[in-house]
Amino acid sequence: MLELTDLRAGYDRTPVLHGVTVSVPKDGVATVLGHNGAGKSTLLRTAMGLIRPKGGTILLDGEDITRLAPHQRVARGMAYVPQGQQSFPHLTTAENLQLVADGRADGKEATAEALDLFPVLRELSGRRAGLLSGGQRQQLAIARALVTRPRLLLLDEPTEGIQPSVVAEIEETVLELARRGGLSVLLVEQHVGFAMRAADRYYVLEAGRVTSSGEGGTGSEQTVRAALSV
Ligand SMILES: Nc1ncnc2c1ncn2[C@@H]1O[C@H](COP(=O)(O)OP(=O)(O)O)[C@@H](O)[C@H]1O
Numbered sequence: 001m002l003e004l005t006d007l008r009a010g011y012d013r014t015p016v017l018h019g020v021t022v023s024v025p026k027d028g029v030a031t032v033l034g035h036n037g038a039g040k041s042t043l044l045r046t047a048m049g050l051i052r053p054k055g056g057t058i059l060l061d062g063e064d065i066t067r068l069a070p071h072q073r074v075a076r077g078m079a080y081v082p083q084g085q086q087s088f089p090h091l092t093t094a095e096n097l098q099l100v101a102d103g104r105a106d107g108k109e110a111t112a113e114a115l116d117l118f119p120v121l122r123e124l125s126g127r128r129a130g131l132l133s134g135g136q137r138q139q140l141a142i143a144r145a146l147v148t149r150p151r152l153l154l155l156d157e158p159t160e161g162i163q164p165s166v167v168a169e170i171e172e173t174v175l176e177l178a179r180r181g182g183l184s185v186l187l188v189e190q191h192v193g194f195a196m197r198a199a200d201r202y203y204v205l206e207a208g209r210v211t212s213s214g215e216g217g218t219g220s221e222q223t224v225r226a227a228l229s230v
């Protein structure tokens, strides 16, 4: 579905990714694990076209999208939920969703579907996003991405900084989305248990290089924990 091959990218004169190859299976989940600063967010930004790679290629269903702008990637079915539960804090939950839905022929339907996944957002539709809890803001951020009805969802640490009870809820939603079919997910996640339960394939990123990769599932969890503790 998404093939990132030998990607080299970074900021100005700071190279971050030193030849990263990651493959997201069709209708499956690839997870990227790694310590802070390893380059995980940089990898997602590069996949989305927010950073122009200095080398390597990005294929989406076989099409070379390496040079396409972010909006062209969105038009091809990619959606991105950045790290940090970002929404417009002064707009209400409903307005944040409407902003994405407006101008889309299927906006109303897609919004209703996204709200079915996160019923709590229906109750909070009139509340400003800035007043939501971290978990609720994360759910809103994912819901906004889903309003575009993506084929490929890039999720950057959806459970970061969220209270444990809501972590389980977000995990359940991501797993449910992945099970539904029609959606592939590239998930960056530091909770190893969640990352491996969700993963069809996993990649451990260290200092801009993939140092361990393989099949997902809980069977690989010990291998991954060992790779991360080095
Ligand atoms: N906007 C930026 N400008 C310059 N350097 C950055 C920027 N964002 C991240 N970096 C650097 O790139 C490296 C990788 O960061 P990042 O991709 O955010 O890692 P991770 O998501 O794995 O924690 C770090 O050394 C970080 O300091």
Ligand SMILES: [Mg+2]
Pocket (backbone or CB within 6 Å): 040, 041, 042, 083, 156, 157
């Ligand atoms: Mg990050």
